[in-house]
Amino acid sequence: xxxxxxxxxxxxxxxxxxxxxxxxxxxxxxxxxxxxxxxxxxxxxxxxxxxxxxxxxxxxxxxxxxxxxxxxxxxxxxxxxxxxxxxxxxxxxxxxxxxxxxxxxxxxxxxxxxxxxxxxxxxxxxxxxxxxxxxxxxxxxxxxxxxxxxxxxxxxxxxxxxxxxxxxxxxxxxxxxxxxxxxxxxxxxxxxxxxxxxxxxxxxxxxxxxxxxxxxxxxxxxxxxxxxxxxxxxxxxxxxxxxxxxxxxxxxxxxxxxxxxxxxxxxxxxxxxxxxxxxxxxxxxxxxxxxxxxxxxxxxxxxxxxxxxxxxxxxxxxxxxxxxxxxxxxxxxxxxxxxxxxxxxxxxxxxxxxxxxxxxxxxxxxxxxxxxxxxxxxxxxxxxxxxxxxxxxxxxxxxxxxxxxxxxxxxxxxxxxxxxxxxxxxxxxx
Amino acid sequence: xxxxxxxxxxxxxxxxxxxxxxxxxxxxxxxxxxxxxxxxxxxxxxxxxxxxxxxxxxxxxxxxxxxxxxxxxxxxxxxxxxxxxxxxxxxxxxxxxxxxxxxxxxxxxxxxxxxxxxxxxxxxxxxxxxxxxxxxxxxxxxxxxxxxxxxxxxxxxxxxxxxxxxxxxxxxxxxxxxxxxxxxxxxxxxxxxxxxxxxxxxxxxxxxxxxxxxxxxxxxxxxxxxxxxxxxxxxxxxxxxxxxxxxxxxxxxxxxxxxxxxxxxxxxxxxxxxxxxxxxxxxxxxxxxxxxxxxxxxxxxxxxxxxxxxxxxxxxxxxxxxxxxx
Numbered sequence: 005x006x007x008x009x010x011x012x013x014x015x016x017x018x019x020x021x022x023x024x025x026x027x028x029x030x031x032x033x034x035x036x037x038x039x040x041x042x043x044x045x046x047x048x049x050x051x052x053x054x055x056x057x058x059x060x061x062x063x064x065x066x067x068x069x070x071x072x073x074x075x076x077x078x079x080x081x082x083x084x085x086x087x088x089x090x091x092x093x094x095x096x097x098x099x100x101x102x103x104x105x106x107x108x109x110x111x112x113x114x115x116x117x118x119x120x121x122x123x124x125x126x127x128x129x130x131x132x133x134x135x136x137x138x139x140x141x142x143x144x145x146x147x148x149x150x151x152x153x154x155x156x157x158x159x160x161x162x163x164x165x166x167x168x169x170x171x172x173x174x175x176x177x178x179x180x181x182x183x184x185x186x187x188x189x190x191x192x193x194x195x196x197x198x199x200x201x202x203x204x205x206x207x208x209x210x211x212x213x214x215x216x217x218x219x220x221x222x223x224x225x226x227x228x229x230x231x232x233x234x235x236x237x238x239x240x241x242x243x244x245x246x247x248x249x250x251x252x253x254x255x256x257x258x259x260x261x262x263x264x265x266x267x268x269x270x271x272x273x274x275x276x277x278x279x280x281x282x283x284x285x286x287x288x289x290x291x292x293x294x295x296x297x298x299x300x301x302x303x304x305x306x307x308x309x310x311x312x313x314x315x316x317x318x319x320x321x322x323x324x325x326x327x328x329x330x331x332x333x334x335x336x337x338x339x340x341x342x343x344x345x346x347x348x349x350x351x352x353x354x355x356x357x358x359x360x361x362x363x364x365x366x367x368x369x370x371x372x373x374x375x376x377x378x379x380x381x382x383x384x385x386x387x388x389x390x391x392x393x394x395x396x397x398x399x400x401x402x403x404x405x406x407x408x409x410x411x412x413x414x415x416x417x418x419x420x421x422x423x424x425x426x427x428x429x430x431x432x433x434x
Numbered sequence: 435x436x437x438x439x440x441x442x443x444x445x446x447x448x449x450x451x452x453x454x455x456x457x458x459x460x461x462x463x464x465x466x467x468x469x470x471x472x473x474x475x476x477x478x479x480x481x482x483x484x485x486x487x488x489x490x491x492x493x494x495x496x497x498x499x500x501x502x503x504x505x506x507x508x509x510x511x512x513x514x515x516x517x518x519x520x521x522x523x524x525x526x527x528x529x530x531x532x533x534x535x536x537x538x539x540x541x542x543x544x545x546x547x548x549x550x551x552x553x554x555x556x557x558x559x560x561x562x563x564x565x566x567x568x569x570x571x572x573x574x575x576x577x578x579x580x581x582x583x584x585x586x587x588x589x590x591x592x593x594x595x596x597x598x599x600x601x602x603x604x605x606x607x608x609x610x611x612x613x614x615x616x617x618x619x620x621x622x623x624x625x626x627x628x629x630x631x632x633x634x635x636x637x638x639x640x641x642x643x644x645x646x647x648x649x650x651x652x653x654x655x656x657x658x659x660x661x662x663x664x665x666x667x668x669x670x671x672x673x674x675x676x677x678x679x680x681x682x683x684x685x686x687x688x689x690x691x692x693x694x695x696x697x698x699x700x701x702x703x704x705x706x707x708x709x710x711x712x713x714x715x716x717x718x719x720x721x722x723x724x725x726x727x728x729x730x731x732x733x734x735x736x737x738x739x740x741x742x743x744x745x746x747x748x749x750x751x752x753x754x755x756x757x758x759x760x
Binding site (some may be wrong): 202203205206207209210279280320323325326327328375413 | 451530531532550552553554555557558572573574576577610613636639640641669
């Protein structure tokens with residue numbers, strides 16, 4: 005059944021894929037963009053949304069989220085995660101397969117797809133595991149998983165320690181047109197670490213993960229992508245040298261895409277002071293020099309997408325000694341505010357570039373529909389109020405989990421309406 | 435992060451780390467410990483200062499000397515003490531640290547002395563219960579009363595701390611004793627060095643203003659005092675050093691090596707010692723070793739800490755020790 009026509013009037017339409025940035029109307033019909041720009045004469049039965057003062061963007065896409073289902077439903081479910089995504093302004097998310105059991109066969113891929121459809125929030129695109137049970141030994145049924153709906157493969161949660169296996173994955177994935185996403189980390193250097201290795205870890209008496217543990221696998225992955233002609237997607241890049249290595253590899257023509265997370269663009273290891281487990285994630289928060297390099301990488305396109313690595317954990321689990329707490333923070337409901345306030349607001353990139361990094365670029369990296377408002381495109385739209393001031397209150401999250409270091413942050417900029425396939429799946433101000 | 439302590443010698447609710455203390459606070463604790471030393475010399479080793487106060491010694495890691503030292507300090511101040519060891523406590527049944535804390539709070543305990551395997555555990559507990567929390571060692575982070583007794587001992591023998599050169603020898607990477615000593619000695623104006631194999635010395639220590647030596651001969655030539663740390667068997671098993679034998683051959687504090695020093699060095703060790711590994715017996719038992727004095731000072735320092743955390747005034751400590759137990 006088609007949704008009612010949706011007529012979004014008078015907003016600032018920013019469609020980076022088409023080079024559009026102008027005040028105008030947007031008409032959505034039958035789940036597709038019918039008209040974009042200028043004054044549109046909408047049908048009488050259209051639902052009208054007055055968007056003056058708002059930004060009208062192609063639906064935002066987060067290519068790195070953990071929805072915890074199956075197995076971790078106390079932290080999040082596909083349904084709560086999809087709705088939290090919509091509340092954050094996202095129309096699509098890519099779900100990581102490190103669940104319990106992991107998503108490593110077509111049946112479990114199908115499960116995630118079906119649950120995502122039922123949720124009524126953002127679209128959920130699963131990634132399948134690279135290896136059976138994510139154990140890093142042999143390839144999972146990649147072709148079958150793609151046929152069931154997987155848009156990429158990753159062993160995230162874990163790195164792929166065996167370079168031979170990573171090479172096989174990059175080669176084998178080629179005919180299916182999907183990227184191989186990697187969590188770059190050399191466990192031999194970092195497996196006991198709980199934060200960045202540096203002065204803070206030395207003072208706090210915590211074992212650290214050195215930059216080298218991430219850099220070594222970033223460089224390895226780039227070289228293997230070069231060797232095989234495969235597509236590598238580097239997740240949550242946090243190191244200065246990692247950014248530079250990607251820049252150099254892309255210049256050589258390597259088919260690489262890479263992520264920057266809001267927290268690695270904003271926070272440093274100083275956030276861990278006092279053993280705050282809400283600042284514990286992997287890769288860890290690092291130094292000012294690393295943050296500066298990640299920002300520069302986002303600005304010049306070396307880092308193609310902003311992805312949250314939304315990692316919900318139950319309050320009980322994070323309420324523990326630092327070494328015992330699990331890694332990760334939620335991110336879906338703070339990303340837009342953080343990016344607008346601390347990235348665009350600080351002049352690292354302008355607003356159209358931010359939208360580019362959060363919509364067309366992620367769509368391109370994983371061959372997803374959307375990313376543009378060109379007529380004929382899927383009707384996924386995000387409305388943002390760039391002037392809305394709000395304070396981060398985790399008790400109001402739609403996510404089941406509250407683990408964020410940004411609690412209480414005063415932000416400017418918020419998604420106020422999320423449209424998926426022409427349907428308003430979320431609307432809110434507060 | 436250090437809280438500025440310039441204004442007041444008061445310690446606040448807890449003693450979680452030396453890093454939180456200013457020079458005046460550290461000096462105040464050392465000064466307060468002096469009168470308490472004498473109580474241990476008496477026939478009746480008790481004053482009523484903490485009568486009616488309940489203290490729990492909550493030890494998640496096995497420890498004989500530190501726990502006994504605290505227990506003596508508590509009993510000599512007439513407090514009521516309870517010991518909870520990890521094997522007997524409900525931690526073995528999976529109770530979380532949070533719940534242990536809440537249970538203690540519900541029992542209206544006045545003070546908790548805790549040793550735990552996780553760095554940050556003392557601060558974790560201190561933030562969640564109204565009782566005073568004294569850190570008896572949290573993971574690799576801090577062991578503040580050890581550093582305080584080390585500094586008291588150094589002060590007694592070197593005539594002061596500022597400008598003196600103290601080198602910590604051994605596994606600094608994993609050592610809470612090293613960290614607390616580094617923070618405290620730097621705050622009091624000492625020159626601090628660390629010495630050991632590079633695998634056991636975090637390079638970032640340099641950024642704190644600490645000198646790094648990789649050869650013990652150089653450390654001996656430089657220092658006025660050595661604080662020698664125990665090298666644990668686990669470090670060899672984890673591959674940080676190839677063997678205990680090699681460690682002793684290259685970094686062991688021996689009489690021959692010490693003989694090369696221009697002036698005799700003071701020798702400290704937090705104990706327990708691995709004789710023949712990090713320190714040779716003729717050094718540990720030699721004329722410049724103050725290891726046993728450290729133990730004696732430990733009880734006095736812990737009495738001072740307990741006294742000050744209960745709101746005792748440093749200038750009243752002399753009077754406190756004069757009270758008779760009824």
